[in-house]
Amino acid sequence: MTEIAVDVVNMTKRYGNFVALSNVSLSILDNEFFTLLGPSGCGKTTLLRAIAGFEDISEGAIKLYGEDIADLPPNKRPVNTVFQQYALFPHMDVTANVMFGLLQLGQDQATAGARAAEVLDMVQLTEFADRLPSQLSGGQQQRVALARALAPKPKVLLLDEPLSALDLKLRQAVRQELQQIQQDTGITFIFVTHDQEEALTMSDRIAVIADGEVQQVGPAREIYEAPVNKFVADFIGETNLIDVAVSDVMNGNATCTLPGGAQFTCPAAIGAVAGNGHLSVRPERVSLVKPKDGLLQGSTVRQTYLGTDMHVDVRLKDGEILTVRLQNSEGTDIPEQGALVGLNFETGAARLLVD
Amino acid sequence: MAKKLDLRRFPGFLPLTFLCLFLLYAPLIIVMVYSFNDSNSITNWGGLSLRWYVEVFTGVESEKFKSAAINSISIAIMAAIISTSIATLAATAMLKAGNFRGKSVGFALINLPLMVPEIVTAVATLIFFSAIGFTTGYLTILVAHIVFCIPFAYLPIAARMQGIEDVYEQAAMDLYATRFQTFRLILLPLMTPGIISGFLLAFIISLDDFIITNFVKGAGIETLPTAIFGSVKQGIKPNIMAISTLLLLVSVVFVTLSYLVGRMGQNKKVTTD
Numbered sequence: 001m002t003e004i005a006v007d008v009v010n011m012t013k014r015y016g017n018f019v020a021l022s023n024v025s026l027s028i029l030d031n032e033f034f035t036l037l038g039p040s041g042c043g044k045t046t047l048l049r050a051i052a053g054f055e056d057i058s059e060g061a062i063k064l065y066g067e068d069i070a071d072l073p074p075n076k077r078p079v080n081t082v083f084q085q086y087a088l089f090p091h092m093d094v095t096a097n098v099m100f101g102l103l104q105l106g107q108d109q110a111t112a113g114a115r116a117a118e119v120l121d122m123v124q125l126t127e128f129a130d131r132l133p134s135q136l137s138g139g140q141q142q143r144v145a146l147a148r149a150l151a152p153k154p155k156v157l158l159l160d161e162p163l164s165a166l167d168l169k170l171r172q173a174v175r176q177e178l179q180q181i182q183q184d185t186g187i188t189f190i191f192v193t194h195d196q197e198e199a200l201t202m203s204d205r206i207a208v209i210a211d212g213e214v215q216q217v218g219p220a221r222e223i224y225e226a227p228v229n230k231f232v233a234d235f236i237g238e239t240n241l242i243d244v245a246v247s248d249v250m251n252g253n254a255t256c257t258l259p260g261g262a263q264f265t266c267p268a269a270i271g272a273v274a275g276n277g278h279l280s281v282r283p284e285r286v287s288l289v290k291p292k293d294g295l296l297q298g299s300t301v302r303q304t305y306l307g308t309d310m311h312v313d314v315r316l317k318d319g320e321i322l323t324v325r326l327q328n329s330e331g332t333d334i335p336e337q338g339a340l341v342g343l344n345f346e347t348g349a350a351r352l353l354v355d
Numbered sequence: 356m357a358k359k360l361d362l363r364r365f366p367g368f369l370p371l372t373f374l375c376l377f378l379l380y381a382p383l384i385i386v387m388v389y390s391f392n393d394s395n396s397i398t399n400w401g402g403l404s405l406r407w408y409v410e411v412f413t414g415v416e417s418e419k420f421k422s423a424a425i426n427s428i429s430i431a432i433m434a435a436i437i438s439t440s441i442a443t444l445a446a447t448a449m450l451k452a453g454n455f456r457g458k459s460v461g462f463a464l465i466n467l468p469l470m471v472p473e474i475v476t477a478v479a480t481l482i483f484f485s486a487i488g489f490t491t492g493y494l495t496i497l498v499a500h501i502v503f504c505i506p507f508a509y510l511p512i513a514a515r516m517q518g519i520e521d522v523y524e525q526a527a528m529d530l531y532a533t534r535f536q537t538f539r540l541i542l543l544p545l546m547t548p549g550i551i552s553g554f555l556l557a558f559i560i561s562l563d564d565f566i567i568t569n570f571v572k573g574a575g576i577e578t579l580p581t582a583i584f585g586s587v588k589q590g591i592k593p594n595i596m597a598i599s600t601l602l603l604l605v606s607v608v609f610v611t612l613s614y615l616v617g618r619m620g621q622n623k624k625v626t627t628d
Contacts, residue, residue: 054525074528087526091544100540101530152531 003030003065005156005188006051011060013046013212020046022212023060028156028190029205030065033182035191037199038209039235047209048158048192052081064155075104080149081158084165086141088133094120094144095129101152119147122181139170146178150185159191163198175202196236200224208232224282228269229354233280240286240322242279242296246352249274254352259318262295268352278353283311283325285349288335294342298322300335310334314341383603390596397591407597416586420598423582427562430497430578435558438504439512442553443546445505446513447538451524469506476503477570484571491573499571500561507560508553511617515549516542548616555613559606 006028013021021043028034036044049055051062053074062070069077080101088097095116102112120126123143133141142162149157159178163171179202182189193199199206200220208215208223208231216228227233230241244256244264254268256277266279291297296316304311310326312335322343326332335341362368390408394401411420445465449458468476480499481491489495519542527537543550565580572581579602586595 052529054528074525075531075533079529081526081529083522083526085520085522087520087522089523089526089541100527100532104531104536148530 002032004028004063005030005032005065006190007061007063007066008047008051009061009063011047011050011062012058013043013050013055014058020212021050024209024212024214026207026214026217028188031186031188033179033189033191033202033204035193035199035203035206036209037193037196037206037236040194042209043212044192044194044209045160048081048160048190051156051190052079052158053077078152078154079156079158080152080154081160082142082145082149082162084161086133086145086162086165088141088144088148090133093130093132094125094136097133097144098148098151101148105152115151116147119151122150122184123147123177138165139174142166142174146181150181150187153185154187156188156190159189161192161194163193164195171198178202200236208235210235226267226269226351227280227353228271230278230280233351233353238283238323240281240283241353242281242322242350243318243320244277244279244352246272246274246277249352256352258295259316259320260296264295264347264350266347266350266352269354271354272352278355279350280353281322281345281350283323284309286322286324286343286345288312288314288324288326288333289342289344291340291342294344296322296343297340298343299338299340301338303334303337314343386596387600387603389593390600392593392596395593397593397596407593408601410594411597411601414594416594419577419582420579423577423579426493426496426576427578427580430493430500431558431561433497434500434504434561435508435554437501438557439508439550439554441501442505442508442512442557443550445509446516446546447542450513450516451521451542465509466506468503473503473566477567480567481570491571492576495571495573496568496576496578499567500564503564503567504557504561508557511552511556511613512546512549515546515552515617519545548619551616552613555609555616559609559613562602563606 004027006026008024008026008028011021011024012019024043024047026047036047038044046055050057053069053072053076057070060070061068064077064079089100092100095113098116098119099109099112102115103109107115117126117129120129123146125140125143125147128136128140128144133144136144142165145162163174166174175198178189178191191199191202200223203220205217205219206223207217210231216223216232218226223232224236227236227239233239234241242258244258246254246256246268248255249268249272252268252270253265254272254277255263255265256279258264258279264279298314298316300312301315301321302311302313304313306328308328310328310332312324312326314322314324316322324343326334389397389400391403391405392401393404393406411417442465445461448455449462449465480495480502484491484495523541523545524537527541528534532540563580564578565584568578569581569584572578577585579598583595583598583602586592
């Protein structure tokens, strides 16, 4: 079994009466690219800062490779942080910034200098080693921040939305670079983001956090395809939530009645119960068919052109609107505005959620 | 689009402006011009000359001015160094040490001397010194100067410190620096422009002070301002204008330096956006 790098045990963080994190438990594995994903204000950054040592925790424990670090100050924790605003020391050049942590650890100038050169080479900044941070572009500053945090070979690297200040093209390039560096160095990465695409493309595992609680932990595919509740389904990617009447949940399968009366059986999330519930179906898993062949019937109300895809919005008889994603290829039938259509999806494509 | 409150459109703007400028600067200009007067009179122009400057350095009063200048400058340097050090620590505590009990009281205590009438401080300081049996002299001037220079040194340092975001200290701590190393390696260098600015301001305030100095100096010791005042009491001679002009020059140089250092600091980015 893989070793646990960071073990957060029943951790609670309060600011006065406000509960920022409520009874959070997470086990982050050695050599893992782990992402904390959630909307702003959900507590993901607080959790990261608690691991770094910038926030005291109210209850619980934080263990780093088995050792409780909750009471250690930041400078005694073998973890380093890439800050959202980079926080490069403006009065030091790139090399001095990268060497800072090494010198504080007691390395001599020569050893620290050699390691700094090595790390700067890894992030392809060798030629900028003598520049001041103010003489670098945003992307370069971001890489210096990464190099500075990697130089002391931390046991865990914490990244606090490091890509949010970069423009789209650069962000995509840096994503791959980060993933590569994580694999090359073998350092455990804990990455905080509110960008679900970032989380899905980079992470080994994702923890979705909302309102100070962990909603779901799992690999990208599991989070996307088997969300446990309405929040996760809605937050990760786009989804259609269909109101259904659940008559029975058994062995992980739910039998329910769709709007319009059709009976349907599909997998249910753990904790789903009979009664009124929601089915989640991703737009790309819904197909347009003839009205009589569909599980649901409705009329198209809007078409949105998205380049590679086409979104068709369909209004059901009860007023609910579902979105269907069609690939923009030759031979795809795009129904006319207002046409009566049927909607179909497979058993495996739908999932009954916990509300 | 015109600015909403363009003062230039107010009635009487121009005459009022010139009146203010005249009242502020005409006396200074007259003193400067007449310091180069070749006449013994302080009002009649007798041609251009440097004789009163020569008089300052070699005349009958030159010894008195020389020792007064040495006192003034040595006190100003020491008072500026000590008050700047205290102000730096005070600013660090006020702005970077988080919240603590008595913080607002501390803030008021640091800045209150700016609001207390100087004559009150002067009297109080003199009474204090005599109450504890301190002989007035060089040391009492120095102590009094250190005290009233602190708020002047504090202001530019605190202003600078306010612009340094906490994330730099967090980054340093994250990179294994202790609190003291963080202060020495990160905070102090980033604050340097503010500290220099505060030092220069404190220096000038100490150099120029008359009221408090006059109260606490005791007999037989003079600073430049008290020496000048002493001479003026026996009638204004042109050499006073020369020495005043020299003092003005020193002030202008230091204030300009202080301004330039402050601006130099602003060009370097300390914020992270």
